[in-house]
Amino acid sequence: MNRRNFAAAAVALIAGVLTARRMKPAIRRPQVSFGHGDVNYLRPPGAVAEKDFLAGCINCELCGQACPINCIQFFTDDAKGVRAHTPYIVASELACDLCLECTTVCPTGVLMPVAMKTDVAMGTAVIEERLCLPYLRQGVCGACYTICPVNAVRLEKQRHPKVDAERCVGCGLCEEVCLQDVKAIRIFPPAVAA
Template sequence: MKRREFLQSLTAAAALLAVSPHLVAKNQSSFRFLRPPGALDEDEFLRNCIRCGKCGEICPNRTIKFFSTENGTDSVDTPYIVPREQACILCMKCGDVCPTGAIKSIPREMNAILENVEMGTARVDRSLCLSWQGKTCGVCYRACPLQDVAIRIGRLEQPHVLKDCVGCGLCERSCIQIPQAIRIIPNRSLSKSA
């Protein structure tokens, strides 16, 4: 290969690499997952996470799982949470143990958690929810660690999600309806800048 051709292919490869994060972001799978509590915005998180796996290793509830290649090459070995499988109990240990600050260290107090944790927000599907269909349930309210702050119940135990919901997913985990009538809409996609 001549030097000029080599340089040309090198520039082309570099250009391709430079735009590839945007391509990946556009083609992201619809797989719904959360990042651990206190994680930075998705772009910043991927830039800071060194894939050490300590957040998963410290998690007492075995909530945190790790990606293989299913979410694209840039999030291989990064932590994620699927709340229906195992939800976050807001113990905040993962932030304490994260060496790079990709997951912020947050004290385990209500105000600090309300202020810093934005994993997502719960949303109720009223056509599936037992209480909204007239069969008194209220399980999601009872599972919530932030009762009357993140979720409130009305007549027939009908759940109303309030704007302070941090998205821990304990309501989704505990919902007795199949499929679940309450689920967390991840905040991650909203803060993604790409």
């Protein structure tokens, strides 16, 4: 397969993934307790600092209702302390598509309105080179590069992806579409990425 055909196939695959996400029935996922030790949860776009977020969130779930793709989930009563019933996103399951609808409905201001998707700061993508197909010399991928809505991923020599941390908004689309079972690119929330 030549590069042109590969690129076309990669774009078609990613378009198919995104189309399938949006065609799902608009059913709220059941609330689950968040016991995934190795999974990073993200707050929705526009979230204030975690301490202020936890102090101000009234658990109204309006942000989740506003999300057209249902990527916002809520911690259950099993969550430790004040996290119960607060919103989160697990990018590897269903990432934020940066529609920013959730930022317009928060009555307490813990999700601040965001005018442009480039102003979002949910986290930062980090590539684990030991898991990434191009770094392993197991083929060309570029899924993270193709899907990034803010052009924060660039391809360098041998089509190795690199993340521009200054541009990355942490939406998680790259993590969601990563072809590896154990994701080679992951989003870390601001406190973890810093």
